[in-house]
Amino acid sequence: AQKITQTQPGMFVQEKEAVTLDCTYDTSDQSYGLFWYKQPSSGEMIFLIYQGSYDEQNATEGRYSLNFQKARKSANLVISASQLGDSAMYFCAMREGDAGGTSYGKLTFGQGTILTVHP
Amino acid sequence: GAVVSQHPSRVICKSGTSVKIECRSLDFQATTMFWYRQFPKQSLMLMATSNEGSKATYEQGVEKDKFLINHASLTLSTLTVTSAHPEDSSFYICSARGGHNQPQHFGDGTRLSIL
Secondary structure, three states: OOOEEOOOOEEEEEOOOOEEEOOEEOOOOOOEEEEEEEEOOOOOOEEEEEEEOOOOOOOEEOOEEEEEEOOOOEEEEEEOOOOHHHOEEEEEEEEEOOOOOOOOOOEEEOOOEEEEEEO | OOOEEEEOOEEEEOOOOOEEEEEEEOOOOOOEEEEEEEOOOOOEEEEEEEEOOOOOEEOOOOOOOOEEEEEEEOOEEEEEEOOOOHHHOEEEEEEEEOOOOOOOEEOOOEEEEEO
8 A cells, every 4th residue: 555645646836826735644653754855857856844743733944834634644735936946846755653763764755746837 | 954965967888887876975974875766757766775884774676686785984875786787777866864853865866877
């Protein structure tokens, strides 16, 4: 079974508008971490935002915020005021065994969502 | 922020050649480094996890004799693709993290093309 699911292969958004990229996860661990990475066409992976399973508040980093709904096991990324430079592939990832666990910290990635920002 | 350097960024070589890819953490000590493989427009697939001074842990289906990993210091891990063949052509990307709850920081990746 997929541990991380991104159901949107591609998304389109108008410049300056907000967009939500969906991510659901599956784990039986109590401690885990959720990450979002951006991968432009050049290939590098850029860390955007992190949410720990015990964090009570949604994580925010500039224009990025993570809508964490623990009961629904979802961790959607919200990008506000989209810019042309936001066009890229976005990956949601989970690390099980965070917060004191014994995991080496392997990340499991979703399938990715290609975001295209139109002018 | 944390910087991970991966070298080379692009390799084109003949079938049967062995290729070494380096992954360095430039401004932090990486207790753990990870090696991923990515096919075009697909997700990253973890190949192996390496911890400094110990043998790498390979994911199921990854040939350890084919993909040799060495993590000799807290700032350097290497992946050697031995006797590479065209089916080994792919994008290989490493990541490193300093502590247990730290995010992984990725290198810029290596595009490997075997002719």
